[in-house]
Amino acid sequence: MEVCYQLPVLPLDRPVPKHVLSRRGAISFSSSSSLFGAPDPRQLSQRRGAISYDSSDQTALYIRMLGDVRVRSQVGFEPERRSSHPYLRIDFRTLHTRLGYGSSSDGSGTERRVHRLLSFQRYLHSSRLLRGISQQIPLHILDEDYNGQAQCMLEKVGNWNFDIFLFDRLTNGNSLVTLTFHLLNKYGLVELFQLDMVKLWRFLVMVQEDYHNDNPYHNAVHAADVTQAMYCFLQEPMLAKSLTSYDILLGLLAAATHDLGHPGVNQPFLIKTDHYLATLYRNTSVLENHHWKSAVGLLRETRLFSHLPAEDSLNMERELGSLILATDISRQNDYLSRFRMHLDKENLCLSNASHRHFVLQMALKCADICNPCRPWELSKQWSERVTEEFFQQGDIEKKHKLEVSPLCDREANTIGNIQIGFMSYVVEPLFAEWARFSDSRLSQTMLGHMGLNKASWEGLQQEQTAASEEAGPSATDAENAVAGGSSSKEIPQGSLES
Numbered sequence: 045m046e047v048c049y050q051l052p053v054l055p056l057d058r059p060v061p062k063h064v065l066s067r068r069g070a071i072s073f074s075s076s077s078s079l080f081g082a083p084d085p086r087q088l089s090q091r092r093g094a095i096s097y098d099s100s101d102q103t104a105l106y107i108r109m110l111g112d113v114r115v116r117s118q119v120g121f122e123p124e125r126r127s128s129h130p131y132l133r134i135d136f137r138t139l140h141t142r143l144g145y146g147s148s149s150d151g152s153g154t155e156r157r158v159h160r161l162l163s164f165q166r167y168l169h170s171s172r173l174l175r176g177i178s179q180q181i182p183l184h185i186l187d188e189d190y191n192g193q194a195q196c197m198l199e200k201v202g203n204w205n206f207d208i209f210l211f212d213r214l215t216n217g218n219s220l221v222t223l224t225f226h227l228l229n230k231y232g233l234v235e236l237f238q239l240d241m242v243k244l245w246r247f248l249v250m251v252q253e254d255y256h257n258d259n260p261y262h263n264a265v266h267a268a269d270v271t272q273a274m275y276c277f278l279q280e281p282m283l284a285k286s287l288t289s290y291d292i293l294l295g296l297l298a299a300a301t302h303d304l305g306h307p308g309v310n311q312p313f314l315i316k317t318d319h320y321l322a323t324l325y326r327n328t329s330v331l332e333n334h335h336w337k338s339a340v341g342l343l344r345e346t347r348l349f350s351h352l353p354a355e356d357s358l359n360m361e362r363e364l365g366s367l368i369l370a371t372d373i374s375r376q377n378d379y380l381s382r383f384r385m386h387l388d389k390e391n392l393c394l395s396n397a398s399h400r401h402f403v404l405q406m407a408l409k410c411a412d413i414c415n416p417c418r419p420w421e422l423s424k425q426w427s428e429r430v431t432e433e434f435f436q437q438g439d440i441e442k443k444h445k446l447e448v449s450p451l452c453d454r455e456a457n458t459i460g461n462i463q464i465g466f467m468s469y470v471v472e473p474l475f476a477e478w479a480r481f482s483d484s485r486l487s488q489t490m491l492g493h494m495g496l497n498k499a500s501w502e503g504l505q506q507e508q509t510a511a512s513e514e515a516g517p518s519a520t521d522a523e524n525a526v527a528g529g530s531s532s533k534e535i536p537q538g539s540l541e542s
């Protein structure tokens with residue numbers, strides 16, 4: 045959803061004049077759009093038919109398999125239903141056993157899980173973390189050595205090799221709060237937008253807590269990783285010279301909140317189990333709408349922008365939504381073809397606010413799926429985590445006799461075949477265009493890592509295939525797909541299942 049907004053350009057080194065913060069002539073976010081209820085019908089009509097899938101289009105097919113099944117399945121499975129509040133926790137933990145993923149520093153894991161089982165309101169009242177804000181700054185309560193090492197890492201926060209897993213351990217599981225707070229301060233945004241430090245800290249703690257850290261992949265560390273990647277992109281010359289402070293604030297907040305409250309299952313699962321979120325958002329960008337509305341809820345709860353004119357904060361909420369909704373992978377082709385068209389015509393004009401907003405959307409999309417572009421040791425960990433999350437969903441589906449979603453069957457897929465397909469059909473096309481837009485050393489580094497990582501997965505797949513052939517005819521479907529002479533352009537078996 046492209047929107048045109050008109051906040052004036054704010055130079056980084058100047059305080060925000062009062063008049064800048066009062067909105068004029070902006071599209072108003074009317075109460076009829078029901079921030080906490082059904083989505084704006086205008087938005088829905090834009091969403092429907094925004095992408096069509098040609099059966100011959102393998103890329104679209106792969107994307108659809110990853111997360112966009114609009115057909116409601118008729119299954120006799122009664123999920124947890126919405127009771128009284130849209131923020132009620134989604135919790136599938138009773139349905140399956142999580143493995144040993146999640147926050148590496150999980151000393152307070154039990155306490156956190158208990159919190160998440162409470163309703164939103166009870167949680168707010170019960171969270172001591174949120175009440176004792178001033179004593180809870182992690183870098184202050186950490187051992188000096190860890191504190192020093194975390195600070196040391198932050199000095200290189202713009203490094204593409206930044207190890208977010210290590211940073212999370214050094215910050216005692218507070219990577220998202222610590223990193224985002226650091227970046228907002230580094231840019232001088234706290235001062236510029238006259239943000240209340242206590243409110244900001246409280247907001248970030250709540251954001252971090254609302255990620256489900258027992259999700260193998262969609263947890264606060266992923267959000268921190270995306271925020272760090274977003275920072276790297278914001279530093280790219282093409283963006284750094286054109287973005288306003290407002291753009292940067294929005295970009296960092298969107299990155300930190302883009303998967304807020306992710307339940308660890310995908311949209312098709314929510315739809316086929318008649319989950320209340322699927323009903324609430326009419327089966328359209330269900331997760332992304334949930335992440336956005338959750339972020340808005342926390343912004344309002346903490347009153348982070350309450351000093352701004354109402355129109356400004358509403359506008360900011362709306363633009364935050366526009367960025368988060370752009371991460372819906374099922375709309376990948378829409379965004380990619382628009383991006384390609386702009387690049388072909390060389391008509392991206394970054395003095396134009398709507399064009400800058402579009403570039404921010406593309407930057408966030410890149411940051412969200414940049415795992416294959418990281419160095420192997422980091423990339424491999426992300427691959428293992430995301431696959432485990434898929435497989436855990438598959439396990440739930442099997443247990444409840446639901447059709448197992450594509451890529452989610454651990455008997456028929458391997459990390460390698462999922463990764464090779466994901467890179468070939470989703471990541472490579474996006475980063476090829478990004479490199480055209482931002483022809484920089486970082487872009488070349490990312491493409492280089494992706495090529496090496498893909499070759500590594502292909503090598504591992506071949507080894508597995510050889511081992512399976514030696515062991516006899518019991519190879520998995522995925523192995524058979526690779527053994528059947530696939531080049532890297534072959535769609536993995538998992539995506540051919542339906």
Ligand SMILES: [Zn+2]
Binds near residue numbers: 266270302303412
């Ligand atoms: Zn994400």
